[in-house]
Amino acid sequence: MSSQPDPEALRIGTAEREEAGRALGEHLAEGRLTPTEYEERVATAFAAQTRADLRPLFEDLPAPHPAFLAPPPSARAYPYAPPPPDASPPSSPPSAYHQPGPPAGVSDRSRIVAGVLQIVLPFGIGRFYTGHTGMAVAQLLVTLFTLGVGALWPLIDGILLLVNGGRDRYGRPLRD
Incomplete structure:
Protein backbone atom coordinates (compact mmCIF):
# COMPACT_ATOMS: atom_id res chain seq x y z
CA MET A 1 0.00 0.00 0.00
CA ALA A 70 2.50 15.79 -17.87
CA PRO A 71 2.74 12.13 -16.95
CA PRO A 72 5.43 11.23 -14.43
CA PRO A 73 8.67 9.99 -15.96
CA SER A 74 8.55 6.33 -16.76
CA ALA A 75 10.61 3.87 -14.77
CA ARG A 76 12.03 2.70 -18.10
CA ALA A 77 13.19 6.18 -19.03
CA TYR A 78 15.51 6.32 -16.04
CA PRO A 79 16.61 2.80 -15.18
CA TYR A 80 17.96 2.51 -11.69
CA ALA A 81 18.85 -0.48 -9.67
CA PRO A 82 19.74 0.03 -6.03
CA PRO A 83 23.21 -1.15 -5.11
CA PRO A 84 23.50 -4.51 -3.43
CA PRO A 85 23.48 -4.32 0.37
CA ASP A 86 27.13 -5.39 0.63
CA ALA A 87 28.40 -2.80 -1.90
CA SER A 88 30.69 -0.09 -0.65
CA PRO A 89 30.17 3.49 -1.81
CA PRO A 90 32.14 4.43 -4.90
CA SER A 91 35.36 6.22 -4.21
CA SER A 92 36.12 9.35 -6.15
CA PRO A 93 39.49 10.98 -6.63
CA PRO A 94 40.08 14.05 -4.50
CA SER A 95 38.96 17.24 -6.15
CA ALA A 96 40.94 20.45 -6.38
CA TYR A 97 38.06 22.19 -4.60
CA HIS A 98 37.57 19.68 -1.82
CA GLN A 99 40.62 18.94 0.23
CA PRO A 100 40.24 16.34 2.95
CA GLY A 101 40.57 17.67 6.47
CA PRO A 102 43.44 16.87 8.76
CA PRO A 103 43.49 13.46 10.36
CA ALA A 104 41.97 13.12 13.78
CA GLY A 105 44.20 12.57 16.76
CA VAL A 106 47.43 14.28 17.73
CA SER A 107 48.81 17.24 15.79
CA ASP A 108 51.98 17.02 13.74
CA ARG A 109 53.18 20.19 15.54
CA SER A 110 55.28 19.99 18.73
CA ARG A 111 54.39 21.83 21.93
CA ILE A 112 58.10 22.12 22.79
CA VAL A 113 58.92 23.83 19.49
CA ALA A 114 55.91 26.15 19.84
CA GLY A 115 56.83 27.08 23.44
CA VAL A 116 60.51 27.69 22.68
CA LEU A 117 59.63 29.84 19.66
CA GLN A 118 57.28 31.91 21.82
CA ILE A 119 59.97 32.46 24.47
CA VAL A 120 63.01 33.01 22.21
CA LEU A 121 61.22 35.10 19.56
CA PRO A 122 58.48 36.89 21.55
CA PHE A 123 56.62 38.19 18.50
CA GLY A 124 54.00 35.43 18.28
CA ILE A 125 56.20 33.16 16.16
CA GLY A 126 55.14 30.07 18.14
CA ARG A 127 51.51 30.87 17.39
CA PHE A 128 52.28 31.23 13.71
CA TYR A 129 53.85 27.76 13.99
CA THR A 130 50.68 26.25 15.55
CA GLY A 131 48.47 27.90 12.95
CA HIS A 132 46.82 30.50 15.19
CA THR A 133 47.60 33.43 12.89
CA GLY A 134 45.07 35.79 14.48
CA MET A 135 46.63 35.45 17.92
CA ALA A 136 50.12 35.60 16.41
CA VAL A 137 49.41 38.87 14.63
CA ALA A 138 47.89 40.32 17.82
CA GLN A 139 50.99 39.33 19.84
CA LEU A 140 53.25 40.80 17.16
CA LEU A 141 51.41 44.12 17.13
CA VAL A 142 51.22 44.36 20.93
CA THR A 143 54.94 43.68 21.21
CA LEU A 144 55.84 46.23 18.54
CA PHE A 145 53.52 49.04 19.65
CA THR A 146 54.28 48.81 23.37
CA LEU A 147 58.01 49.07 22.76
CA GLY A 148 58.75 45.61 24.08
CA VAL A 149 56.61 45.69 27.24
CA GLY A 150 53.97 43.67 25.38
CA ALA A 151 56.52 40.86 24.99
CA LEU A 152 55.27 39.53 28.34
CA TRP A 153 52.19 38.10 26.65
CA PRO A 154 54.09 35.84 24.18
CA LEU A 155 56.58 34.95 26.95
CA ILE A 156 53.83 33.78 29.32
CA ASP A 157 52.06 32.07 26.41
CA GLY A 158 55.29 30.18 25.60
CA ILE A 159 55.64 28.98 29.21
CA LEU A 160 52.01 27.80 29.18
CA LEU A 161 52.59 25.95 25.90
CA LEU A 162 55.59 24.15 27.42
CA VAL A 163 53.81 23.26 30.66
CA ASN A 164 50.23 22.55 29.59
CA GLY A 165 50.62 21.96 25.88
CA GLY A 166 48.18 23.49 23.46
CA ARG A 167 46.20 22.84 20.33
CA ASP A 168 46.83 23.44 16.66
CA ARG A 169 44.50 25.33 14.34
CA TYR A 170 42.35 22.21 13.88
CA GLY A 171 41.86 21.78 17.62
CA ARG A 172 44.12 18.72 17.86
CA PRO A 173 46.48 18.57 20.89
CA LEU A 174 50.12 19.36 20.16
CA ARG A 175 52.44 16.37 20.36
CA ASP A 176 55.19 16.14 22.97
Whole structure:
Protein backbone atom coordinates (compact mmCIF):
# COMPACT_ATOMS: atom_id res chain seq x y z
CA MET A 1 0.00 0.00 0.00
CA SER A 2 1.22 3.45 -0.85
CA SER A 3 0.95 6.30 1.61
CA GLN A 4 1.18 8.81 -1.26
CA PRO A 5 -2.11 10.49 -2.26
CA ASP A 6 -3.40 10.06 -5.78
CA PRO A 7 -1.85 12.91 -7.85
CA GLU A 8 -5.10 13.34 -9.73
CA ALA A 9 -6.98 14.03 -6.48
CA LEU A 10 -4.59 16.78 -5.37
CA ARG A 11 -6.15 20.22 -5.19
CA ILE A 12 -4.86 22.82 -7.60
CA GLY A 13 -4.28 26.52 -7.10
CA THR A 14 -4.66 29.70 -9.06
CA ALA A 15 -1.30 29.26 -10.78
CA GLU A 16 -2.34 25.87 -12.22
CA ARG A 17 -5.71 27.26 -13.37
CA GLU A 18 -3.99 30.21 -15.09
CA GLU A 19 -1.48 27.88 -16.76
CA ALA A 20 -4.36 25.79 -18.12
CA GLY A 21 -6.05 28.98 -19.39
CA ARG A 22 -2.84 30.06 -21.18
CA ALA A 23 -2.49 26.64 -22.83
CA LEU A 24 -6.12 26.77 -23.96
CA GLY A 25 -5.48 30.27 -25.35
CA GLU A 26 -2.64 28.90 -27.47
CA HIS A 27 -4.99 26.25 -28.86
CA LEU A 28 -7.54 28.97 -29.66
CA ALA A 29 -4.84 30.98 -31.44
CA GLU A 30 -3.85 27.90 -33.48
CA GLY A 31 -7.49 27.39 -34.52
CA ARG A 32 -7.95 24.10 -32.67
CA LEU A 33 -10.77 25.53 -30.57
CA THR A 34 -13.67 27.73 -31.53
CA PRO A 35 -14.28 30.81 -29.39
CA THR A 36 -17.30 29.10 -27.81
CA GLU A 37 -15.31 25.94 -26.97
CA TYR A 38 -12.51 28.10 -25.59
CA GLU A 39 -14.90 30.02 -23.31
CA GLU A 40 -16.46 26.79 -22.02
CA ARG A 41 -13.11 25.16 -21.35
CA VAL A 42 -11.62 28.24 -19.67
CA ALA A 43 -14.70 28.53 -17.44
CA THR A 44 -14.29 24.85 -16.54
CA ALA A 45 -10.55 25.35 -15.91
CA PHE A 46 -11.14 28.26 -13.54
CA ALA A 47 -13.81 26.27 -11.69
CA ALA A 48 -11.59 23.16 -11.43
CA GLN A 49 -10.48 22.02 -8.00
CA THR A 50 -8.26 19.03 -8.82
CA ARG A 51 -5.96 17.87 -11.59
CA ALA A 52 -8.56 15.31 -12.55
CA ASP A 53 -10.97 18.18 -13.29
CA LEU A 54 -8.47 19.71 -15.76
CA ARG A 55 -7.26 16.61 -17.56
CA PRO A 56 -10.40 16.11 -19.76
CA LEU A 57 -9.98 19.65 -21.14
CA PHE A 58 -6.78 18.59 -22.92
CA GLU A 59 -7.49 14.95 -23.88
CA ASP A 60 -8.45 15.81 -27.47
CA LEU A 61 -5.75 18.45 -27.93
CA PRO A 62 -2.08 18.05 -28.89
CA ALA A 63 0.67 19.83 -26.99
CA PRO A 64 1.00 22.30 -25.38
CA HIS A 65 -0.55 21.06 -22.18
CA PRO A 66 0.03 22.48 -18.70
CA ALA A 67 3.34 21.16 -17.37
CA PHE A 68 1.80 19.84 -14.17
CA LEU A 69 -0.47 17.52 -16.22
CA ALA A 70 2.50 15.79 -17.87
CA PRO A 71 2.74 12.13 -16.95
CA PRO A 72 5.43 11.23 -14.43
CA PRO A 73 8.67 9.99 -15.96
CA SER A 74 8.55 6.33 -16.76
CA ALA A 75 10.61 3.87 -14.77
CA ARG A 76 12.03 2.70 -18.10
CA ALA A 77 13.19 6.18 -19.03
CA TYR A 78 15.51 6.32 -16.04
CA PRO A 79 16.61 2.80 -15.18
CA TYR A 80 17.96 2.51 -11.69
CA ALA A 81 18.85 -0.48 -9.67
CA PRO A 82 19.74 0.03 -6.03
CA PRO A 83 23.21 -1.15 -5.11
CA PRO A 84 23.50 -4.51 -3.43
CA PRO A 85 23.48 -4.32 0.37
CA ASP A 86 27.13 -5.39 0.63
CA ALA A 87 28.40 -2.80 -1.90
CA SER A 88 30.69 -0.09 -0.65
CA PRO A 89 30.17 3.49 -1.81
CA PRO A 90 32.14 4.43 -4.90
CA SER A 91 35.36 6.22 -4.21
CA SER A 92 36.12 9.35 -6.15
CA PRO A 93 39.49 10.98 -6.63
CA PRO A 94 40.08 14.05 -4.50
CA SER A 95 38.96 17.24 -6.15
CA ALA A 96 40.94 20.45 -6.38
CA TYR A 97 38.06 22.19 -4.60
CA HIS A 98 37.57 19.68 -1.82
CA GLN A 99 40.62 18.94 0.23
CA PRO A 100 40.24 16.34 2.95
CA GLY A 101 40.57 17.67 6.47
CA PRO A 102 43.44 16.87 8.76
CA PRO A 103 43.49 13.46 10.36
CA ALA A 104 41.97 13.12 13.78
CA GLY A 105 44.20 12.57 16.76
CA VAL A 106 47.43 14.28 17.73
CA SER A 107 48.81 17.24 15.79
CA ASP A 108 51.98 17.02 13.74
CA ARG A 109 53.18 20.19 15.54
CA SER A 110 55.28 19.99 18.73
CA ARG A 111 54.39 21.83 21.93
CA ILE A 112 58.10 22.12 22.79
CA VAL A 113 58.92 23.83 19.49
CA ALA A 114 55.91 26.15 19.84
CA GLY A 115 56.83 27.08 23.44
CA VAL A 116 60.51 27.69 22.68
CA LEU A 117 59.63 29.84 19.66
CA GLN A 118 57.28 31.91 21.82
CA ILE A 119 59.97 32.46 24.47
CA VAL A 120 63.01 33.01 22.21
CA LEU A 121 61.22 35.10 19.56
CA PRO A 122 58.48 36.89 21.55
CA PHE A 123 56.62 38.19 18.50
CA GLY A 124 54.00 35.43 18.28
CA ILE A 125 56.20 33.16 16.16
CA GLY A 126 55.14 30.07 18.14
CA ARG A 127 51.51 30.87 17.39
CA PHE A 128 52.28 31.23 13.71
CA TYR A 129 53.85 27.76 13.99
CA THR A 130 50.68 26.25 15.55
CA GLY A 131 48.47 27.90 12.95
CA HIS A 132 46.82 30.50 15.19
CA THR A 133 47.60 33.43 12.89
CA GLY A 134 45.07 35.79 14.48
CA MET A 135 46.63 35.45 17.92
CA ALA A 136 50.12 35.60 16.41
CA VAL A 137 49.41 38.87 14.63
CA ALA A 138 47.89 40.32 17.82
CA GLN A 139 50.99 39.33 19.84
CA LEU A 140 53.25 40.80 17.16
CA LEU A 141 51.41 44.12 17.13
CA VAL A 142 51.22 44.36 20.93
CA THR A 143 54.94 43.68 21.21
CA LEU A 144 55.84 46.23 18.54
CA PHE A 145 53.52 49.04 19.65
CA THR A 146 54.28 48.81 23.37
CA LEU A 147 58.01 49.07 22.76
CA GLY A 148 58.75 45.61 24.08
CA VAL A 149 56.61 45.69 27.24
CA GLY A 150 53.97 43.67 25.38
CA ALA A 151 56.52 40.86 24.99
CA LEU A 152 55.27 39.53 28.34
CA TRP A 153 52.19 38.10 26.65
CA PRO A 154 54.09 35.84 24.18
CA LEU A 155 56.58 34.95 26.95
CA ILE A 156 53.83 33.78 29.32
CA ASP A 157 52.06 32.07 26.41
CA GLY A 158 55.29 30.18 25.60
CA ILE A 159 55.64 28.98 29.21
CA LEU A 160 52.01 27.80 29.18
CA LEU A 161 52.59 25.95 25.90
CA LEU A 162 55.59 24.15 27.42
CA VAL A 163 53.81 23.26 30.66
CA ASN A 164 50.23 22.55 29.59
CA GLY A 165 50.62 21.96 25.88
CA GLY A 166 48.18 23.49 23.46
CA ARG A 167 46.20 22.84 20.33
CA ASP A 168 46.83 23.44 16.66
CA ARG A 169 44.50 25.33 14.34
CA TYR A 170 42.35 22.21 13.88
CA GLY A 171 41.86 21.78 17.62
CA ARG A 172 44.12 18.72 17.86
CA PRO A 173 46.48 18.57 20.89
CA LEU A 174 50.12 19.36 20.16
CA ARG A 175 52.44 16.37 20.36
CA ASP A 176 55.19 16.14 22.97
